[in-house]
Amino acid sequence: MAKALTDVREISKLAYGFMASRALFAALELRLFGHIAAGARDLAALSGATGAPEHRIATLAAALVSVGALVRDDGGLANAPAVATYLDPAAHAYFGDYYRLQIGRQIYRDMMSLDAGLAGDRAALAHKEMSGWLSDPEEARTFSDAQHAGSMGPALMLAKRLDLSGVRSLLDVAGGTGAYSIAFRRANPGLSATILDFPAVIEVARGYIERAGLADSITLIPGDAREAEWPGGHDVVFMSYLLSAVRGGDIAPLLQRAHSALRPGGKLIVHDFMLDETRSGPSSAALFFLSYLSANPDAVSFTAADVAQWMEAAGFVDGKEEVMIPDITMMVTATRP
Numbered sequence: 001m002a003k004a005l006t007d008v009r010e011i012s013k014l015a016y017g018f019m020a021s022r023a024l025f026a027a028l029e030l031r032l033f034g035h036i037a038a039g040a041r042d043l044a045a046l047s048g049a050t051g052a053p054e055h056r057i058a059t060l061a062a063a064l065v066s067v068g069a070l071v072r073d074d075g076g077l078a079n080a081p082a083v084a085t086y087l088d089p090a091a092h093a094y095f096g097d098y099y100r101l102q103i104g105r106q107i108y109r110d111m112m113s114l115d116a117g118l119a120g121d122r123a124a125l126a127h128k129e130m131s132g133w134l135s136d137p138e139e140a141r142t143f144s145d146a147q148h149a150g151s152m153g154p155a156l157m158l159a160k161r162l163d164l165s166g167v168r169s170l171l172d173v174a175g176g177t178g179a180y181s182i183a184f185r186r187a188n189p190g191l192s193a194t195i196l197d198f199p200a201v202i203e204v205a206r207g208y209i210e211r212a213g214l215a216d217s218i219t220l221i222p223g224d225a226r227e228a229e230w231p232g233g234h235d236v237v238f239m240s241y242l243l244s245a246v247r248g249g250d251i252a253p254l255l256q257r258a259h260s261a262l263r264p265g266g267k268l269i270v271h272d273f274m275l276d277e278t279r280s281g282p283s284s285a286a287l288f289f290l291s292y293l294s295a296n297p298d299a300v301s302f303t304a305a306d307v308a309q310w311m312e313a314a315g316f317v318d319g320k321e322e323v324m325i326p327d328i329t330m331m332v333t334a335t336r337p
Contacts, residue, residue: 024069102150110295112294126295182218237267242270279303
């Protein structure tokens with residue numbers, strides 16, 4: 001639980017927080033951190049590398065130093081340790097495209113419609129839910145490329161944690177570009193996966209699957225998971241970030257579809273943002289839930305216990321809850337009897 005605010009300066013820091021995030025997104029768009037890592041450490045060199053006038057780079061650099069993303073040393077500007085690890089495009093653990101594309105270009109923009117979402121003013125929403133947003137090929141590619149960059153790390157982590165050694169057939173519902181299916185298949189050569197997602201997303205996924213050399217073992221089905229027919233007989237149904245993105249009224253039917261798509265003894269795995277039992281956080285999960293309201297006033301926030309209860313109502317047994325990404329997501333698993 002976050003500490004209660006006690007000082008007006010803390011309120012100001014909260015109110016001005018969007019300025020720091022915009023500075024980060026601007027630096028990512030300019031590839032500023034990569035240029036610094038490559039040796040462009042003074043303002044003149046950064047101006048030449050980015051094409052932005054030196055006085056503008058000076059102002060942006062000052063903002064980034066003030067929030068700790070850059071540091072000054074005798075050689076000029078340097079990336080902070082976390083920035084060097086995750087925001088330099090040449091770094092092995094580069095994560096910047098997720099922030100640059102999905103958070104900076106899409107979610108930040110759509111949050112301008114939060115007031116409309118809270119008021120239920122559907123005419124003023126950012127877009128019509130995920131189905132409307134991802135029906136546009138350009139938006140779908142931006143979202144999907146960013147989501148792939150953000151999902152590969154957690155996918156590799158989950159592939160190590162989950163014992164899928166006996167699994168032969170996995171249905172990845174709203175599986176996006178296939179980050180999880182790719183990681184699961186690489187860790188379990190006997191596994192075949194099927195990804196179901198919106199048509200424009202599936203077209204992006206096709207490229208990732210082919211580049212991974214897994215087109216023969218990962219099947220792609222275009223469609224809205226709420227309406228399309230799901231193939232049956234699977235050992236595992238996997239849902240990542242699906243329940244948080246749909247209307248509250250869609251959750252029970254989706255879980256019923258998962259039940260029908262599994263063989264007896266098969267498992268449902270739900271990975272998503274989830275609040276703690278007091279519904280006081282974690283902050284990252286709470287804020288992501290809030291962001292969905294900018295496009296979907298009927299989206300709901302939930303805890304792991306809520307998900308386990310919904311699974312039980314859909315006919316699942318032996319529900320188990322565990323932390324997946326600390327302070328952000330959890331995973332709930334259950335079995336079809």
